[in-house]
Amino acid sequence: xxxxxxxxxxxxxxxxxxxxxxxxxxxxxxxxxxxxxxxxxxxxxxxxxxxxxxxxxxxxxxxxxxxxxxxxxxxxxxxxxxxxxxxxxxxxxxxxxxxxxxxxxxxxxxxxxxxxxxxxxxxxxxxxxxxxxxxxxxxxxxxxxxxxxxxxxxxxxxxxxxxxxxxxxxxxxxxxxxxxxxxxxxxxxxxxxxxxxxxxxxxxxxxxxxxxxxxxxxxxxxxxxxxxxxxxxxxxxxxxxxxxxxxxxxxxxxxxxxxxxxxxxxxxxxxxxxxxxxxxxxxxxxxxxxx
Numbered sequence: 001x002x003x004x005x006x007x008x009x010x011x012x013x014x015x016x017x018x019x020x021x022x023x024x025x026x027x028x029x030x031x032x033x034x035x036x037x038x039x040x041x042x043x044x045x046x047x048x049x050x051x052x053x054x055x056x057x058x059x060x061x062x063x064x065x066x067x068x069x070x071x072x073x074x075x076x077x078x079x080x081x082x083x084x085x086x087x088x089x090x091x092x093x094x095x096x097x098x099x100x101x102x103x104x105x106x107x108x109x110x111x112x113x114x115x116x117x118x119x120x121x122x123x124x125x126x127x128x129x130x131x132x133x134x135x136x137x138x139x140x141x142x143x144x145x146x147x148x149x150x151x152x153x154x155x156x157x158x159x160x161x162x163x164x165x166x167x168x169x170x171x172x173x174x175x176x177x178x179x180x181x182x183x184x185x186x187x188x189x190x191x192x193x194x195x196x197x198x199x200x201x202x203x204x205x206x207x208x209x210x211x212x213x214x215x216x217x218x219x220x221x222x223x224x225x226x227x228x229x230x231x232x233x234x235x236x237x238x239x240x241x242x243x244x245x246x247x248x249x250x251x252x253x254x255x256x257x258x259x260x261x262x263x264x265x266x267x268x269x270x271x272x273x274x275x276x277x278x279x280x281x282x283x284x285x286x287x288x289x290x291x
Contacts, residue, residue: 011254013230013247017240021135023232025057025084032230033257034062035091039069044270046071049123051116053077053106053164054133056085058231059181062258063130063265064088068095070266075100075119077133084232098123106133107155112163120171128269129168131161131203132181136196136237150195157199161206174218179268180207182280184227187289193237200225204280211278220277222268227284230255251286 014029025032050067054060055076061084064074074092076099078085085101092099100122104111120126135156139145165178185197186204203223211221228247234255235243247255264281267273282289 013243013255015240015243016235017238017243018232018236021137021236022054022079022081023057023234023236024081025061025232026087028230028232028235032058032062033259034065034262036062036066036069036259036262039066039259039263041066041069041071041095044070044266044272045128048072048127048269049075049119049125050128050130050269051075051077051119051126051164051168052130052132053160055130056081056088058233059226059229059258059261060130060132061088061091062262063132064099065091065095066262066266067128067269068092068097068099070270071097072128072269073098073123075102075115075123077102077104077106077115079103079105079133081232106160106163107152109163112160113167116164116167116171126168126171127173127176129164129172129178130181130265130269131164131178133160134181134196134233136193136233138192138237138239138242139194140192142194145195153195154199157196158202158206161203165210169214169217169219172217172219176219177269178210178214178219178221179265180221180223182207182223182225184225184282184284184287184289186225188287207280208278215277220268220273222273222276222278223280224261224264224268225280225282225284225289226256226261227282227287228255229261230257247285250284254285256283256285
């Protein structure tokens with residue numbers, strides 16, 4: 001039997017830009033690879049319940065699919081990308097798992113509390129929280145970053161992580177897991193995403209501190225720091241002419257796809273990582289990270 005080849009050739013991304021945030025996955029060219037047809041579940045998350053922010057597309061959708069393939073039921077929060085969210089729900093349901101869609105603004109503490117409560121009410125419990133939703137805006141320099149942009153990015157990217165975790169932990173039991181999505185930019189910075197990379201650095205510290213805070217409760221807290229991954233965040237925040245170069249500067253020479261990242265979340269959500277807390281995984285195409 002021939003061995004399957006996992007290495008992917010470098011892909012060319014055509015220039016493109018979406019004029020709205022959040023971006024829409026269904027109109028991206030090419031479509032992000034998310035199905036992971038090579039990935040076979042083994043009940044690592046059987047009958048667990050996961051809540052994933054930004055689960056309608058990109059990394060969040062792939063994580064929802066992989067979790068479902070491992071036996072988990074999933075609740076997804078998203079802003080207003082209804083078509084993308086319905087596609088994510090369909091993919092989870094095709095794995096034989098339940099999928100709850102919750103539309104709203106994670107910048108609002110009351111919405112975050114409501115989303116957690118709906119998850120518990122409709123799916124009966126909560127075992128895994130994945131803080132994943134994010135916002136970014138490309139700017140040439142610091143002078144171009146407005147106060148309004150700074151507030152939106154911090155409220156979306158880090159305030160919501162506090163809100164969601166604070167609401168979730170009261171429902172979690174020993175063995176539960178929180179997984180936070182940070183970024184390679186937390187470690188190497190970003191010329192055009194100063195405020196975004198600052199929030200991602202805050203997420204690293206939040207992950208390590210929350211892990212220490214919850215270790216005696218038996219709740220593990222870890223994170224994933226993806227490198228350049230082809231998701232709706234890219235065409236909705238990059239200038240069209242910058243998109244073809246996205247991801248070409250990493251050792252593997254290409255942007256990653258959501259299916260390249262999702263197994264990290266499965267690992268951190270499952271018993272496989274039972275002796276890990278306060279740690280960050282780095283699916284980033286080969287960049288060497290210190291810190």
